[in-house]
Amino acid sequence: MPKRAALYLRQSKSDDEGIERQTERTTALATARGWQVVETFIDDDVTASKPRGPKTAWGRMLAASESIDVVIGVDLDRVVRSTRDLNTLIDHGLMLATVDGEIDLTTADGEFRASMLAAIARFEVRRKGERQSRANAQRAAKGGVPKGVRLKGYTTDGKLLPKEADTVRALFDGFSTGLTLRTLARDYDLTPSTVRTILTNPRYAGRRMYKGEVVGTGDWEAIVTEELFDSVNRRLADPARKTNRTGSTARKHLGTSLFRCGECDDHPTVRTAGSGGRYTCPACRMNRTAAPIDDFVLRLAEARLTQPDALAALTPDLDTDPLHNEHAALTERKATLAGLVADGTMTRADVRDAVERLNARLTEIDRALAGADRPAVMLTEDEQRAGVAALNLDRQRALIDVLMGVHLVRVPRGKRGFDPDTVQVLWKG
Structure with a gap:
């Protein structure tokens, strides 16, 4: 056979x-x-x-x-x-x-x-792979345009596409003013995941990445500033943003995961439940009708904006320049070390301790800056004339978050109708 x-x-x-x-x-x-x-x-x-x-x-x-x-x-x-x-x-x-x-x-x-x-x-095979990795690392350290899929806003060789670049800037600006990923996706005919991918891509800030690390400054024109990019990404990484526990991607009420329970010591945020729209506390089961509370809070915000110091409340004077400058200097130093490793001058073991110290300090600075990353709620003249009630829900929530903290307490037994005393407002700024 x-x-x-x-x-x-x-x-x-x-x-x-x-x-x-x-x-x-x-x-x-x-x-x-x-x-x-x-x-x-x-x-x-x-x-x-x-x-x-x-x-x-x-x-x-x-x-x-x-x-x-x-x-x-x-x-x-x-x-x-x-x-x-x-x-x-x-x-x-x-x-x-x-x-x-x-x-x-x-x-x-x-x-x-x-x-x-x-x-x-x-x-x-391994020797060829090592040579290719060294070549890629050296090209990244020199700031060359990464190969691969074309990035929205740029040509494949790194030149700006003006219309797409304007869209990218609008996404960063919109998120920084309090618009949600879902709202931005709807406004620009994208998906929320695509918007998030754009907002988290360091190339838009002119940063050259290699294997998840910043290794230098790219030789292409940045679309957004590094300060705006860092601010947006600190907000995206904030655990407090994870408010969707029901599976729905559409917020329908002003205070969902924004208002807090005034009955509990740790003041958890309230959730929305029921088809009629009710705020509930997951800890103590406090239950409140949402509509009159939302209306009351919006009227308070409207009244606050008529006061002379309202502009200062919307744009708090926080001097973050020293922190931003230090962050930029440390990031550049880290990129220099990465470049030395990439070209073979030093090994990863040689720079490990220095990189760990840099990362620790960068984490401290990020935490300090996180408190300054509240949405910048600047109202246009048309918005001021139309009033707070005419703003979309995302803008209203951002405005409330900047102006006040809202705590809800139970309605006294036997009390009928809405009682303003059951909505405790702590003004900010």
């Missing part, structure tokens, strides 16, 4: 020899040996240096190993690139034949020769 042979043909993007030529050469070998080709397995545009799962031709070939005696490939590198792949073939009881010389994996000599060749192939 002739041996049952399977042709394994693999081609990656960098290969010069295509599938058609491989088919000719492996078929010729099978014919010369008198073997019967029972099936052909083709992995097109697949690299053997990465795991090949059950859905690949490699995986299907292993699954059919009981009907195969020998695997034929053009050369060893085309079939296996590691001793792990080689051991897989051995475990399945398969012989391996290549156009440049047969390797019989059923013998000790053949297994030894194949193991040596596979180890050499693995060494070459």
